[in-house]
Amino acid sequence: MVKTYELGGSVIRALDGVDLDVAEGEMLAITGPSGSGKSTLMHMLGCLDRPDSGEYHLAGQEVAHLSDDELADIRNKRIGFVFQTFNLLARATALENVALPSVYGDAGESVERARSALETVGLADRMGHEPNQLSGGQRQRVAVARALVMDPAIVLADEPTGNLDSKTGTEILALFEQLHAAGRTLIIVTHDADVASYCSREVRMLDGKIVSERN
């Protein structure tokens, strides 16, 4: 995949010919310094943006050149996001936050699926709480539950422990391991080597290219 941006008159090749295969059930880390293109790659993988050239096959479907609405649909059903800053809606309960993807899906709001997702992350007793009533670690758990609610093909996490203390961060990574053990495909983007060490496979990026790999 190739992706270029124009910034202040100069053209930046954020992704300069990236080839990547991710198998189902893998736990992959994408690492690199800032500016390496790992965020851009994540945007591509998450269907938040389209590459300028190249292909992207997600669960057997070519998605690189779909329309905005179709991409939104893919994001809804096939991809789960976990962000560094949690990105929950402040005025909704944990349950409502987790159920939100289902509101935008075809099947309509599903409270049952949200409930079971919250159980998976161990927050069944906090369903009615709003984010400001939860700790950082709990908020991230809610975010993970939200990422799982539509049973996506991949879960994409962007610096998931960046805003957490080391103890809580470890808990979240342990949760990820749990999900991996249950068969989920996880892709974690991070610059932290410790976080990357939790993953069985690591891909390192520099200047828009993949420069090395570890298995």
Added chain:
Amino acid sequence: MKWSAISKMALRSLMANKLRSSLAALGVLIGVGAVIAMLSLGAGAQKDIIGRVSSLGTNLLMVRPGLRRGPGGVNANSFRNLTLDDAEALVAGVEGLEAVSPVVSGRAQLKYFNKNTAIMVIGAAPTYFGIRNFEIERGRAFSDLDVSGVARVAVLGPATVEDLFGASDPLGEMIKLKGINFRVIGVLKAKGDQGWFNPDDMAIIPYSTAMNRVYGLDHLGEIDVQAMDDVDVTSVQFGITQVLRREHHIREGDDDDFTVRSQAEMLEMTSQITGTFTLLLGGIAAISLLVGGIGIMNIMYVTVTERTREIGIRKAIGAKRRDILGQFLFESVLLSGLGGLAGVLFGTGLAKLITALAGFTAVILTSDVVLALSVSAGIGVFFGYYPARRAAALHPIDALRYE
């Protein structure tokens, strides 16, 4: 199902910042309130005037001196070309007439011992009472004999009697009308204050006395004509016009120097005037509604900017453009709709207040309320559309990065 969830979210967003939402809706509230109040006052005025004109009776025709002018009306005393001869000519020459009365009018000070009152005085023939639906409560109307004898007799309205005599009987008593002694021979039955003038507060005297003794006039202010019941009023109108043109020696092709108005025409005219009046008032009030809409647009732009991150999150988890557009449109329509609803209540209250204080009547029409509510919803859609579209067009990556 999706839309019930989205509407719940919209409502919750509005409730989250009640002060801001109230202020945004306030503009629409005031605008709608003003429009409702103005329209209802206009409708009330229309009802009043039409009621008054209708109560004159469908057979009434009024002949006035002077050219047919616009609805503004003309001071009858400034034109001197309507005379008693004209009235006699009508009696003789027009078919289908039930009654004719010459009419002069003016104002006068009435005195009884230490009480006085300033009222309108009508000088007319005995037929006037029938033509204009005045009934005698006590005593009698004056007669043709009184007219030919230039008698100084007066029939008073009940409010005038109240002012001068209080509870005691006025019949047979002498009053001074413009300094001249008059005997009270009758009291009119009450007709009710009609807002614009009070028909119970006046005196009717023989036209001969009014013209010769009181006001010194040689011309008439008006000739009132009552057509027979089963006669076509327009043909009577035509007949009158023909006779008067002959009397006034008006050449073929020249304009009339008088006007003949039927009640139907008066109704039409007053309908038009009050209708225009109402539209004008409503239009001015509608300007404030426009300002209210701009207020909504303003707030929605601010809201969209504030919630950029939130929009990014929603898009990341699968919201499509139309989902975002719908949510924000829903919010703005809810704002303006609630503002409109409150505005209807406010406007109704305002109209009632004005009625109580100033004496104008207000008629609140359902059609006006429905109009106001639909317009406020429309304002929500129109003025909320551009901010909502901006929200929907946000790129998820940029939106997520927004601080």
